[in-house]
Amino acid sequence: MDPSEFRLGKELSALGLDNELQRSLSAMNAFQAELESITVTVVSPDRQIKVTIGVHGDVRELEFDPGIFRDQDPRSLAAAILATLTEASTAMAAKIAARYDDLAERLS
Structure with a gap:
């Protein structure tokens, strides 16, 4: 501008x-x-799912440990994926808020 x-x-x-x-x-x-x-990468607590999202919440990368398909039924797997995506979205919101704070400080 x-x-x-x-x-x-x-x-x-x-x-x-x-x-x-x-x-x-x-x-x-x-x-x-x-x-x-900005991107955010989150790994599930059991380390079987890794999700990377962009600033708009777009999934940039989704990785699974190969054993996940033996260890979890489809509903549990879906719930674990959604929980990991939710954690990534929360982390992204915090990262964006911190960047806005930095911008406000630069402008003051």
Whole structure:
């Protein structure tokens, strides 16, 4: 995003705020790019399931220990997968919140 998109260039310059707006926009653009690259990987407590998700909750990777198919019935396996995905989503939300806190600190 460019300050000219706000059509405030002359007004901000007159107030001496154009550099501040540019700094804020630059920080926000960097933040957006950083968010898009964040992933979270979670391993189930029994170490048989590994899930990696992206910032939008998209599953990027799903790995199973080969023995999982012998050890668990389909319903238990489904429940374990969902629990691991839920843990990954919770971890992602915490990671995003921390990044927002960092952005707020940079902008203050």
